Amino acid sequence: xxxxxxxxxHTEHIVPVSTYILVxxxxxxxxxxxxxxxxxxxxxxxxxxxxxxxxxxxxxVVLFFMHVKYSTxxxxxxxxxxxxxxxxxxxxxxxxxxxRTWEIVPxxxxxxxxxxxxxx
Amino acid sequence: xxxxxxxLHETPAESGVNYLNATYGIRSWLVTLDHKRIGLLxxxxxxxxxxxxxMAAVLMRLHLTEPQGALFExxxxxxxxxxxxxxxxFFFLVPSIPAxxxxxxxxxxxGARDVAFPRLNLMSWYIFITGAALALYATxxxxxxxxxxxxxxxxxxxxxxxxxxxALGVFIAGFSSILTGLNFIVTIHKxxxxxxxxxxxxxxxxxxxxxxxxxVLGTPVIAITLFLLGMERILHVGIxxxxxxxxxxxxxxxxWFYSHPAVYIMILPGMGVVSELITAFSRKKIFxxxxxxxxxxxxxIISFIVWGHHMFVTGQSIYAGLVFSVLSFLVAxxxxxxxxxxxxxxxKGSISYEAPMLYALGFIGLFTIGGLxxxxxxxxxxxxxxxxxxxxxxxxxxxxxxxxxxAYMGGLHFWWPKITGRLYPDIWARIAAAIIxxxxxxxxxxxxxxxxxxxxxxxxxxPSEFQVLNVMSSAGASILGIGYVIPLxxxxxxxRYGQPAGPNPxxxxxxxxxTQSPPLTENFEEIPIVTEDAxxxxxxxxxx
Amino acid sequence: MSELAAxxxxxxxxxxxxxxxxxxxxxxxxxxxTFLVTEILFFGGMFTAYIIYRLLHLASFIQGSHNLKxxxxxxxxxxxxxxxxxxxxxxRSAQTGRxxxxxxxxLVFTWLLGAAxxxxxxxxxxxxxxxxxxxxxxxxFYNGPHAPGVEMFMVFYFCMTGLHAMHMVVxxxxxxxxxxxxxxxxxxxxxxxxxxxxxxYWHFVDIVWIFLFPLLYLIGGRY
Numbered sequence: 001x002x003x004x005x006x007x008x009x010h011t012e013h014i015v016p017v018s019t020y021i022l023v024x025x026x027x028x029x030x031x032x033x034x035x036x037x038x039x040x041x042x043x044x045x046x047x048x049x050x051x052x053x054x055x056x057x058x059x060x061v062v063l064f065f066m067h068v069k070y071s072t073x074x075x076x077x078x079x080x081x082x083x084x085x086x087x088x089x090x091x092x093x094x095x096x097x098x099x100r101t102w103e104i105v106p107x108x109x110x111x112x113x114x115x116x117x118x119x120x
Numbered sequence: 121x122x123x124x125x126x127x128l129h130e131t132p133a134e135s136g137v138n139y140l141n142a143t144y145g146i147r148s149w150l151v152t153l154d155h156k157r158i159g160l161l162x163x164x165x166x167x168x169x170x171x172x173x174x175m176a177a178v179l180m181r182l183h184l185t186e187p188q189g190a191l192f193e194x195x196x197x198x199x200x201x202x203x204x205x206x207x208x209x210f211f212f213l214v215p216s217i218p219a220x221x222x223x224x225x226x227x228x229x230x231g232a233r234d235v236a237f238p239r240l241n242l243m244s245w246y247i248f249i250t251g252a253a254l255a256l257y258a259t260x261x262x263x264x265x266x267x268x269x270x271x272x273x274x275x276x277x278x279x280x281x282x283x284x285x286x287a288l289g290v291f292i293a294g295f296s297s298i299l300t301g302l303n304f305i306v307t308i309h310k311x312x313x314x315x316x317x318x319x320x321x322x323x324x325x326x327x328x329x330x331x332x333x334x335x336v337l338g339t340p341v342i343a344i345t346l347f348l349l350g351m352e353r354i355l356h357v358g359i360x361x362x363x364x365x366x367x368x369x370x371x372x373x374x375x376w377f378y379s380h381p382a383v384y385i386m387i388l389p390g391m392g393v394v395s396e397l398i399t400a401f402s403r404k405k406i407f408x409x410x411x412x413x414x415x416x417x418x419x420x421i422i423s424f425i426v427w428g429h430h431m432f433v434t435g436q437s438i439y440a441g442l443v444f445s446v447l448s449f450l451v452a453x454x455x456x457x458x459x460x461x462x463x464x465x466x467x468k469g470s471i472s473y474e475a476p477m478l479y480a481l482g483f484i485g486l487f488t489i490g491g492l493x494x495x496x497x498x499x500x501x502x503x504x505x506x507x508x509x510x511x512x513x514x515x516x517x518x519x520x521x522x523x524x525x526x527a528y529m530g531g532l533h534f535w536w537p538k539i540t541g542r543l544y545p546d547i548w549a550r551i552a553a554a555i556i557x558x559x560x561x562x563x564x565x566x567x568x569x570x571x572x573x574x575x576x577x578x579x580x581x582x583p584s585e586f587q588v589l590n591v592m593s594s595a596g597a598s599i600l601g602i603g604y605v606i607p608l609x610x611x612x613x614x615x616r617y618g619q620p621a622g623p624n625p626x627x628x629x630x631x632x633x634x635t636q637s638p639p640l641t642e643n644f645e646e647i648p649i650v651t652e653d654a655x656x657x658x659x660x661x662x663x664x
Numbered sequence: 665m666s667e668l669a670a671x672x673x674x675x676x677x678x679x680x681x682x683x684x685x686x687x688x689x690x691x692x693x694x695x696x697x698t699f700l701v702t703e704i705l706f707f708g709g710m711f712t713a714y715i716i717y718r719l720l721h722l723a724s725f726i727q728g729s730h731n732l733k734x735x736x737x738x739x740x741x742x743x744x745x746x747x748x749x750x751x752x753x754x755x756r757s758a759q760t761g762r763x764x765x766x767x768x769x770x771l772v773f774t775w776l777l778g779a780a781x782x783x784x785x786x787x788x789x790x791x792x793x794x795x796x797x798x799x800x801x802x803x804x805f806y807n808g809p810h811a812p813g814v815e816m817f818m819v820f821y822f823c824m825t826g827l828h829a830m831h832m833v834v835x836x837x838x839x840x841x842x843x844x845x846x847x848x849x850x851x852x853x854x855x856x857x858x859x860x861x862x863x864x865y866w867h868f869v870d871i872v873w874i875f876l877f878p879l880l881y882l883i884g885g886r887y
Contacts, residue, residue: 341709344710358819359713370713
């Protein structure tokens with residue numbers, strides 16, 4: 001059965017201007033925040049915080065400016081799939097690039113499950 | 121012919137109007153928005169590329185009849201195998217079934233009038249032939265000698281061949297596949313006719329959907345990879361150069377992230393075709409529809425997490441090797457499910473042996489061999505011995521030629537009456553299928569043995585003890601070549617002199633068989649309403 | 665079914681491979697989202713390479729990041745955020761049936777902000793980078809520590825921001841087409857799909873920059 005018309009939104013949801021303005025202000029605040037924190041030494045947490053803020057800003061743009069909050073499940077699956085696949089590319093590439101110096105030491109649990117001691 | 125008057129008094133079937141003769145002239149073909157005509161435009165282009173790539177193969181096999189090489193300098197031989205690989209992979213196999221049969225059939229099979237974005241569809245073809253023309257021009261100007269894999273640092277720093285031009289041709293053609301995949305995904309989601317639920321779709325559509333997922337998710341990565349390679353080569357900035365901290369293996373990761381799923385782009389549509397052929401020529405519904413449908417999706421998804429098996433011996437870490445080896449065994453499972461289900465479909469079916477069925481049966485056997493030998497390569501220990509040898513060459517030719525190309529030939533023959541409105545002479549088709557099967561096995565089975573015995577691939581010369589097997593392989597190649605030329609002749613002949621076909625010469629199930637042959641430009645006079653499952657062969661359909 | 669889809673009377677912009685305008689709109693949006701997924705993977709390839717090299721050569725990349733001017737990166741981030749707002753308002757203007765002048769105004773603002781982004785980049789970042797000898801291979805006079813790694817960082821900087829800028833330029837082209845279409849009364853409260861779909865593209869390009877800014881400019885130990 002064709003999907004057209006079945007999700008009921010014959011007219012698209014109209015987002016109030018106030019919502020747009022609020023999201024816009026939040027994005028500006030996020031930008032200022034992430035810039036400010038960059039000048040404070042948090043060690044390795046600088047990267048984490050910067051990425052968390054970036055993800056939050058992205059979420060705001062996606063949900064409100066790109067109307068995904070008012071979109072079908074299919075749209076969300078498509079977006080998630082894109083990021084998931086990017087994640088696969090990064091993760092599995094890193095599984096090689098970051099483990100070049102790992103040696104196999106066949107003793108203990110490593111004899112049964114190689115590298116297991118590396119993971120715990 | 122006065123079509124205006126004809127429309128008033130006759131049905132389209134009576135007046136003989138169809139998508140081929142609705143408008144005339146080259147221009148009407150070059151600006152067409154009809155998915156069927158675009159499919160034929162692709163058919164012409166990829167047939168040309170097939171014979172160019174095949175020419176390179178013929179020259180290679182002639183060269184390899186002698187241990188010291190019969191025809192070329194080693195540098196030229198390197199260009200031969202590179203050209204053969206690049207043209208066959210990027211300009212024949214990847215677009216073959218999707219762009220020709222997919223474009224033609226998908227709207228018909230789902231009961232739609234066209235794809236979601238017809239202008240994008242035409243643009244895809246123009247992009248494809250631009251990329252192909254550039255690659256052909258670069259090939260004729262000297263080509264590349266890097267292999268189809270373009271590995272740096274050779275391709276970026278040391279090769280004196282037309283790397284950038286050929287890579288650009290591939291890059292451009294990649295956009296063609298991305299847009300085709302995008303078009304198919306939206307078409308299948310949004311344009312199915314009333315009653316055509318997901319689980320009533322022909323399995324060819326499931327296979328094309330899964331293939332389109334790979335097009336969309338994988339192809340952009342090879343695009344950016346070739347872009348970075350081009351940057352390094354043109355600007356001499358060391359992105360993959362170890363001397364400045366770059367990693368050649370990073371190129372390989374990015375390259376194979378696409379290129380492994382790409383091989384599933386090449387085989388999944390073939391599997392979809394085989395599902396259609398097996399059911400039609402056993403006159404029986406598929407065994408385990410849902411399993412076959414989900415196996416297509418599983419193959420597409422799992423194909424993205426196994427690419428490191430191409431890098432077991434190139435310097436990848438042992439840890440990554442372990443991970444990719446385990447995952448590579450996983451990907452064999454859905455393929456096996458399909459083979460079991462096709463076999464179960466055949467069981468107690470009412471089987472006939474027209475040419476399409478011969479190709480389908482050949483596919484099942486040859487794909488099984490190719491797939492099983494892939495498992496030899498997924499195991500780390502055996503891969504160390506077999507990597508870089510002719511075993512690999514034999515493995516992938518079994519799946520790509522014994523598998524994908526045979527499925528393509530089978531599909532071409534099966535839907536030929538629908539596409540052209542003509543029947544081809546089946547006796548010649550069966551003879552050609554047999555010649556192809558014999559020639560194929562004679563070409564590539566000896567290569568398994570050569571690889572196991574240690575003959576390296578991509579070498580212009582070899583130790584003399586391998587000559588017998590090489591000559592056998594070359595003899596097989598000449599038979600295989602003849603086998604491919606014969607259909608070219610009778611299929612073209614049939615377009616003019618073949619017996620006119622009715623709407624459903626095979627008595628097959630599927631919406632495409634409910635329309636006239638060739639179909640109307642708008643596919644259906646009225647959009648169909650589907651009430652039955654796919655492959656509903658319980659009720660006999662009269663052959664027309 | 666839409667009340668406009670009376671037999672034979674389809675709204676403007678209707679394409680005949682579809683059954684009705686809703687199907688066409690759904691298909692258009694799904695198509696653009698699918699295209700954006702391909703863009704995620706396209707940029708993603710470079711992000712993957714960047715992440716790996718950053719993890720392997722952290723000191724060089726931190727050093728390289730210090731060559732970038734945060735004030736202009738931050739300003740440009742704000743510029744793009746404003747442009748996303750104006751784009752959203754342009755679409756809303758068409759969606760709510762405002763006069764075409766309103767939609768055109770918002771589209772013009774978006775266009776100007778996009779052009780400003782590129783202008784700031786060229787004038788305050790890339791041109792000075794050239795002068796300071798920070799362009800790999802072509803004008804490279806860096807004498808500081810970790811020179812090879814810093815050069816690699818700058819290669820990625822120019823490739824990633826360059827690719828992003830190319831997408832901005834395409835976006836400007838799309839906006840120009842939309843401006844012309846709006847001026848020619850192609851859009852209404854019933855049919856504004858090209859605006860909406862182009863908006864998705866524009867917001868996506870903004871999101872890429874939202875990640876480029878911290879990754880390239882900010883996580884370089886600036887304390």
